[in-house]
Amino acid sequence: MKSENNFKTGSNIRISLSLCAVTLLCVFWNTGCDNTLDPLDTERGIFSIYGGLDLNSEINYLRVRNLNQPILENEIQEFTGTVSITNKRTSETVILNDTLINIQNVFVRNFITTMPIEPETAYEVIARTPEGKQVKATATSPAFAEVSVLPVAPDCTTRVNIDFDPVNTGGLEPEVGFEWNGEILWQTLIPERGESGESNDLRRVSFTPRQLISVRLREARWCSELPDNKFYLRYIHYGPEFNQSIDSDNLNIPGGAGTLGAYYREFQSFEIDRSVICDLSICQ
């Protein structure tokens, strides 16, 4: 068979190869001398701020972290910025000191504030870098709600209303408890708005002592079986910034991450009437 074997091995091929080699060398020099990579978006992430400002506490702690530093075990990382807190009503500003502690082999930095946290007041925490970048977080403290328990000294089957007024949009987590076998057992109640005509900021929880005891103990019980005639109330009243959950991707601190809010806890007791002994005609 006649082969179509027309290859040219002469000067044409050699020139082509030389040109290719020169081209490649030029490409080598000009393409990709810069091989660096910066994986951190330092413009968007600066600090995270976590903290709860307790109205009833003289000292509060704020966790501030430089987001650009990796989380490394047993390694102290320098913090070159400043953290301040400002009372927006009085404009008082305090630069905070920090304390470094090791928790589970990780060094964390908490900033200490002794600024009194007053009700219905906005507080602004600012973390700044030496270069001037900053992250702000604002927390608005709730008002101290007035609590009323009515009626006074209800009996076991009487409906009890506990009113909280005012309650800010941050929310309320009330629990009612009673002593049983030497410890206080707590039951969470869901607050609801007041009735038509009552204040918009009023929140109310309602229960009957007998029903609450039975639900908590998961069996029918009567108030006369309690060791004393005390019921207990504890609750947390949150400021509005605590609406965000920690797992949400909707990070609520611009330029950073975290949650800052204000709250207070209260604990009190009230009495019930245990004089009625349960018998079939009454406690059914």
Place this chain on the structure above:
Amino acid sequence: MDYNLSKFVNRVFVCVLLIIIYLPVSELQAQDRNVFRVIVISGDDGNPIVGANVLLFNGETDDNFDDLFDAGATDSDGRYEFERIEPGNYTLRISYVGHETLIENLQIADGDRIVRRITLRFASSEFDEVVVTERRQISTGDVGVISISAEEINRIPSLVAGGDLSSYLQTVPGVVTAGDRGGDLYIRGGNPSQNLVLVDNMQIFKPFHISNLYSAFPGNMVQTVDLYAGGFAAEYSGATSAIIDVTLRNGNMRHHQSSVTVSPYLTSAQYEGPLKKDRQSIMVQGRYSIMDRYAERIIGEKQEFNFYDVTAKYAFQSESVSCNVTAIRTYDSGQIDPSRNLDLSWSNTVSGVRCLGFDERFNYPVDVSVGYMSYSNSERIDGNPELFSSMNDIFLRFDHKDDVFNFPMDYGFFIGFRSFETILSERFSDFLSLKANRALVKSYAQMEYSIADRFRIQPGIALQFTLETSPTFEPRLRMAYSWGKDDGQEVSLATGIYYQSYEGISDTRDAGTVFTVIKANEYQEQQPRAVHGIAGYEINIGMFELNLEGYVKDHQNIPVSRWTPLARFELETALADGFTYGFDTRVELDAGRFYGQAAYGYSNVEYEAVSESLGAWVEEDIFSYNPGHDQRHKLNIIGSYDFPGFTTNVSWEFSSGRPFTKVYGFDLSLRVPEEDPMTTAGTARTLFSKPFNERLPVQHRLDVSVERTFRFHENVALLAKIGANNIYDRNNIFFYNLNTLQRVDQTPMMPYISLTANLN
């Protein structure tokens, strides 16, 4: 019987019944059709020759070859069939490089049905044939298809003698890898689980090793490889991006041969030989990596992984049937991120039988395959098994061809039974176990029309269904028009709709792992789907071949991991739509001793998903982004020169940077006020910036090899190969470890010497 099962069984019964009824009817109808079929065998090893030139001329002649009746090239089984041959006198001419040309006069009588096994005598002086005459008749409209031979695989510098398919595929424009580790290939915008890899008609899920320099297909085992980067015909279904169809060669049917290879990175041993001369052969090869033991001494870096593969093939051939039994086992384990204690492993076990009946009683050959496939992968942290996923499959496949309205029609069916299992017991999420079983039926039909030997059109349709899903409707169309006697110009088009019955889910945010959850589709409306469109142009200018091809792929229902700030494998997925467009161009020069190829590919991949379902914290409702395999530019230059006594191979690759996601913070989150900052460290989480909003630096790498054969005896030869990958030692980035803020680069300069002893 359950309603779905009843409906499924009915569908399967109808499909099989139609085929069973049609088969004898068509045979009866076409008994008077002339059949002339040749099977070309090599006189060297007794095996079928792929790509032998087969020409049939009108009349009887020894030197006048102008009146051509038909021409073509033998297929992967060494067969070529002359269609619609009329009674008369003909001259048959068969030629192939390295073999003596056969010229034979023959006569076809009315009603003749002839199957000829023709052996071409081996002649080592016949190496000059490089161009097939009558090229326009042979061209088959191959847009979207790259046919790869063992010789082409061997041109790419690789760490093993004979080359490796994995090294070759990385020089193809449109094929993207995340680096030189992990074994994942992205083809024209599609991700690895959207590709279907076949070996001898059996699916093998992930045949690429943990070092991307190796695969289960070394060049010395391969007969042909067809890479369908898109627009594939109806005979292929079950993948929405690409098909890699590998046919292994048979063992030598005439001589016993063995070889042993040693190198600092891999050892291998191979044996092949006849069990019965010209009738039965066996071939066995085993390879084992030793990179983890010796690589550090050579390149200065630990390679904390190893792998092995074992392949065996038994072949039987007679005048009327050929069968082969193939079995492959691969295993990979190790770390692709040396800075983490994250161990990955995966394994494939594939075995099956394929028989081709081409007796003269059949109008066309009958192709039957039955086999088993198993794939599993896992991820361990600090030695504790945490993530596992697997897929197993038993299948039966039938392919046939027949005349419908005097036009040949290919058709077939596939029945498979698959099981899926996934176990996730990660520290940060609850224990999760998923199991599913699926019965899958696929069938197809396609026809081929040819007008004046210039215009060819191949319409087809495929469908597939399970108990849970209704039949898909997958029309396909391929067309080609060729002109120009000397320059062989051709324009071709391919388009089609493609579905997939399972999906692979990987956490693409983490380049340090390739663990993939494989799960069956549960809902019809969420079945992965794609539409392809490809157009190509080819021309031969002297010794140069120029190829230009443009493509678009529109993918729907791509499962992507939800974005969360917490460091954990996210099985919960969102569905994204993907759109890919681009073009490839290639110039090839094959001039005897010199071979050169330059190929450039441009590709643009974009995904789109609902922001809320993706979990991405962006303002817009629909979030568009370029995923991690959106490599815009890729340039490959290959050169090979046969000097007297030795051969040099050079390969240079340049690629633009792929997208990655910046991190904007490492946080220890607290649930205030429940968690006290003075007593609780908090929950570690990585805060990702806008997904894939930055690009890695460009990469380029030069690989070189030189090889020479030393013959010590008629039956003993030593092939010595010396070379280096990344010869100028460029620091090409693999990825960035965000936990340690360490950059992980691809393999530095990797010199090697490989010695292969061949015994005949």
